[in-house]
Amino acid sequence: MDDIDIRPPAPAKLYLYDISTSIRIRSLQRLRAIGFPIAAVLVALCAGAALLAINGFNALDVFTVMIGGVFRNIHSIxxxxxxxxxxxxxxxxxxxxxxxxxxxxxxxxxxxxxxxxxxxxxxxxxxxxxxxxxxxxxxxxxxxxxxxxxxxxxxxxxxxxxxxxxxxxxxxxxxxxxxxxxxxxxxxxxxxxxxxxxxxxxxxxxxxxxxxxxxxxxxxxxxxxxxxxxxxxxxxxxxxxxxxxxxxxxxxxxxxxxxxxxxxxxxxxxxxxxxxxxxxxxxxxxxxxxxxxxxxxxxxxxxxxxxxxxxxxxxxxxxxxxxxxxxxxxxxxxxxVPQVLVFVIEGMVILSVVAFGALGMRAGRSAV
Amino acid sequence: MEHFNLLVFLAVTLAAAWQTATPIIYAAVGEIFTERAGVLNIGIEGTMLIGAFVGFATTDLTGSLALGFTAAIAAGMLTGLLFACFTVTIKANQVVVGVALNLLGLGLTSFLFRTYFVHTGSGVPNMPAVHIPILSGLPFFGVALFQQNIIVYLSLAVAFLARFVLFSTSFGLTLRATGDHPEAVAITGRSVVLYRYGAIMIGSSLAALGGAFLTLADVNQFVEGMTDGRGFIALAVVVFSRWSPVGAFFVSLIFGLFYALQLELQAQPSLGIPYQALQAMPYILTILALVFVHNKQDAPRTLGVPYNKA
Incomplete structure (x- = not known):
């Protein structure tokens, strides 16, 4: 992470090129801001579902119970x-x-x-x-x-x-x-x-x-x-x-x-x-x-x-x-289903986040 | 009579201290390999839990302690492989991946234990104590030091073996160089990536072995979250010992002593000393060690920094 540019701004000749890069970076940032977290959560939930399925639970039922229970009424919310x-x-x-x-x-x-x-x-x-x-x-x-x-x-x-x-x-x-x-x-x-x-x-x-x-x-x-x-x-x-x-x-x-x-x-x-x-x-x-x-x-x-x-x-x-x-x-x-499943999902979320983050870094480095 | 009681007390406390220190010694010596190669793995807490569970499950199913320890070490290596993929190959932040590993270790082992083993209850066979001839017959300290089980004795051997490997073999020299000057290692044609993978996997398998000690040679049962911060204490031991394996052995022993004394204090409330004061001592000492022993020549220079090929 030692590639911050502290030299004076580039000459005007490169101006057009800079705009196109900055647009590319901005759309990439937007993708990172919303797309990556959603993808990370999906990957983690899939991993949780796989763990449930391997061990003989019906993953869909389990998730329905979870989400349905939390949003059952005002009290639970x-x-x-x-x-x-x-x-x-x-x-x-x-x-x-x-x-x-x-x-x-x-x-x-x-x-x-x-x-x-x-x-x-x-x-x-x-x-x-x-x-x-x-x-x-x-x-x-x-x-x-x-x-x-x-x-x-x-x-x-x-x-x-x-x-x-x-x-x-x-x-x-x-x-x-x-x-x-x-x-x-x-x-x-x-x-x-x-x-x-x-x-x-x-x-x-x-x-x-x-x-x-x-x-x-x-x-x-x-x-x-x-x-x-x-x-x-x-x-x-x-x-x-x-x-x-x-x-x-x-x-x-x-x-x-x-x-x-x-x-x-x-x-x-x-x-x-x-x-x-x-x-x-x-x-x-x-x-x-x-x-x-x-x-x-x-x-x-x-x-x-x-x-x-x-x-x-x-x-x-x-x-x-x-x-x-x-x-x-x-x-x-x-x-x-043991409650501790939530730790597995948390851990998987973090791993997916860093994996997507690393992929994003490779696709193009963004500024601060 | 007074002296007699004191000696018995010392001997019993010392025996408990070494027993308590053993899993920490394995984890700390392993972490020294990892950190000497420039990688900080704070996921050893989760790795120890995985070792504890896999060791327990294997022995429970097969009845063999040897298979249990072997499986635990293999599981530790796999965990290390996962950590290395993320931190060395993808170059993700080592702290973040370590945190994830701790959550995964706690979650997976507790989930599988509750799903399959919660009704077993009986525990696994005890690891027999090995009485060392002659020495175990010594008054007082014979019991403390020479009637432990084999894994406890091995902790001393592993510490000295680690020192030999790290400081007297070309493998160890290269491994340490990987932590201090990875570029120099690359120039000699060796692979920094390979050495870091190796160091991480050695560290994780030793941490898992330490975890398996808990289920197979100490408590003889798996309990959720049973490592209870031992992995983090091992991190502290590594800093306190200044990345020296033999130092880590003795520092772990001191920390184990505090733990044993703290248990004694809990049993003697009449003394009026809060046992929490001793409980907190290893953590306070570690912070003080960081302050007073901040001789950074000991610390691997690129600790925590991913290696980027130029």
């Missing part, structure tokens, strides 16, 4: 959107980190950090007006997530420590610390089950649809996807971050601070993962448990990759993985 909310938030954040070539595998830990901070400020702070208190909880979660991720960013720029290894280690430290907190200092008094005290009722996120659990978190997630998309593709900081991701050496020649971009990128992704954790506490769980995430931080990686690191695309890929994950529960109940 809202439950699916509750899973989509953290996936979109984490996926959007990872788009930023991955665009800067920061391989943040630590969204899971950053999610835990956000959930812990949100619970702490929700339970131990009194006397604030509820709306302000809710905002404070969500802000605390984002800051905690950003700080947890920034550790990896700072270690990268000061000690050249691989963020891949440090974020994985920070995942373990965060989950172990959470386990310590809910069995020790933050444990609810008088109970034997490891959990924290419940958040006051007034601090629950407002409900969007009466008689469901759907809270405003999904709107926050979608709004942030749009904002982050604008940040990445319409702001100079976002541009700098993407240049660093493609070629740090060229970025340095262009006067971009590589260090600042790297820390900014991983902190933004951490902030969104932390916010996801805080929203889960204030909107769904209302208290801290030992295992508050069924691996959202790892599914979030698949969400970002399937969106080809486009935040708005992460809305759709987040919903897709939420459908698969909510549907897999129904699939296990109704057709005795």
């Amino acid at each position: 809202t439950e699916m959107l509750l899973i989509a909310t953290p996936l979109i938030l984490i996926g959007v954040g990872l788009c930023v980190a991955f665009r800067c070539s920061m391989w943040n595998i630590g969204a899971e830990g950053q999610y835990y950090a956000g959930a812990v901070a949100a619970t702490f400020f929700g339970v131990h702070l009194n006397g604030l007006p509820a709306p302000l208190h809710i905002v404070l909880i969500l802000a605390a979660g984002s800051i905690a997530g950003a700080a947890w991720a920034a550790i990896a960013g700072l270690l990268k720029i000061y000690f050249n420590a691989s963020e891949i290894v440090t974020t994985i280690m920070l995942n373990y430290i965060a989950t172990i610390a959470t386990s310590y907190l809910v069995t020790g200092p933050m444990m609810e008094a008088g109970v034997t089950y490891p959990q924290s005290t419940e958040l006051p009722h007034a601090l629950r996120l407002p409900i969007l649809l009466p008689h469901t659990r759907l809270h405003i978190g999904i709107l926050i997630a979608i709004a942030l996807a749009v904002i982050v998309q604008a940040f990445l593709f319409r702001s100079s900081a976002g541009y700098a971050l993407r240049v660093v991701g493609i070629n740090p050496h060229a970025a340095r020649y262009a006067g971009i601070s590589v260090r600042r971009s790297v820390v900014l990128a991983i902190s933004i992704s951490g902030a969104l993962a932390g916010l996801a954790g805080a929203i889960q506490i204030a909107g769904v769980d209302f208290r801290l448990y030992q295992n508050i995430s069924p691996g959202y931080g790892f599914t979030g990686i698949a969400v970002a990759l399937l969106a080809y690191n486009r935040p708005i695309g992460a809305i759709f890929s987040g919903i897709l993985f939420a459908v698969l994950s909510a549907g897999s529960v129904l699939m296990q109940m109704n057709s005795q």
Whole structure:
């Protein structure tokens, strides 16, 4: 990836040629943006179907149960959107980190950090007006997530420590610390089950649809996807971050601070993962448990990759993985197909995404 | 009397530590081969699970432990082949493919286990402990160090063998050069692609062997997601040991010791030390190692960078 052109613009003679290439590249980009993800999902679903068929299940029936169950009624749809909310938030954040070539595998830990901070400020702070208190909880979660991720960013720029290894280690430290907190200092008094005290009722996120659990978190997630998309593709900081991701050496020649971009990128992704954790506490769980995430931080990686690191695309890929994950529960109940099939499909989606991505790169290289 | 108890405690803890460390040693030594050739495979967690499952399934069906280990190693090589196709030939991002491999490993093994084996329950035959003559009769430490099963002993041999291969053979020299200066390897007429395929497949088969140790020589049963982060700990061990196989053996042992001590602490809540502090220690130490031992001369220079023929 060291072929960025930092020479002055080509002479006017080549102008016509440049237009035709740029049209070719733009149509290719459009193909990549929509065609590749759809193709990747189809390939993964076919692989899942093949696995089902080989093992004696009727794949068509299974998928019907999954999709039909998720879209059966308003209630089941809202439950699916509750899973989509953290996936979109984490996926959007990872788009930023991955665009800067920061391989943040630590969204899971950053999610835990956000959930812990949100619970702490929700339970131990009194006397604030509820709306302000809710905002404070969500802000605390984002800051905690950003700080947890920034550790990896700072270690990268000061000690050249691989963020891949440090974020994985920070995942373990965060989950172990959470386990310590809910069995020790933050444990609810008088109970034997490891959990924290419940958040006051007034601090629950407002409900969007009466008689469901759907809270405003999904709107926050979608709004942030749009904002982050604008940040990445319409702001100079976002541009700098993407240049660093493609070629740090060229970025340095262009006067971009590589260090600042790297820390900014991983902190933004951490902030969104932390916010996801805080929203889960204030909107769904209302208290801290030992295992508050069924691996959202790892599914979030698949969400970002399937969106080809486009935040708005992460809305759709987040919903897709939420459908698969909510549907897999129904699939296990109704057709005795193990729920874990969804991990196989996620893995296949990622492999198809990289395979199509590599093919696209060969067909013609596109700019930032 | 006090000394006696302490010695017994030490001996028992050491025995548990080596037992715990064994799968990590195999995975870490394998990963050193892979990383020394310039490829970062974070999919070894999934590869270990595949080895654990295939080993268990084969032994459950055939009744033979030897066949179980052989099948696990073969499955590891196939997994490595898949990883190599994507990362070396297609030149896809190694981290991304590794993440996919972990998901596939967890999903496939759990899916197949629940579909076919969930009702077996009985487990596979135990791997017998091998008592080393004379030494196993030593007081205290005889039990700890010389009454383990063969796979545990082999972990020490594999670490030294890996050091020999990597640093004293021309194959090892070329493999390391593939990670440091792939262009130089290409100039001598050797194939960088072939060496990376080989290094990845050696690494994956050792990771799968480590996984099979869990089902065939430790727990004797398959449990979904049973590797429980051991693959990631192995990644940490590789960094901590500075890409040295014998170093990886001892670092794994230290990490295993923390695990054994942490179990002891859980059994002794009266001491007032949170066992989580010891649980988190390997991860904290690994981060500190990255900070204080950031002598990049040890790390393969092109780690994580796909090789493009000029």
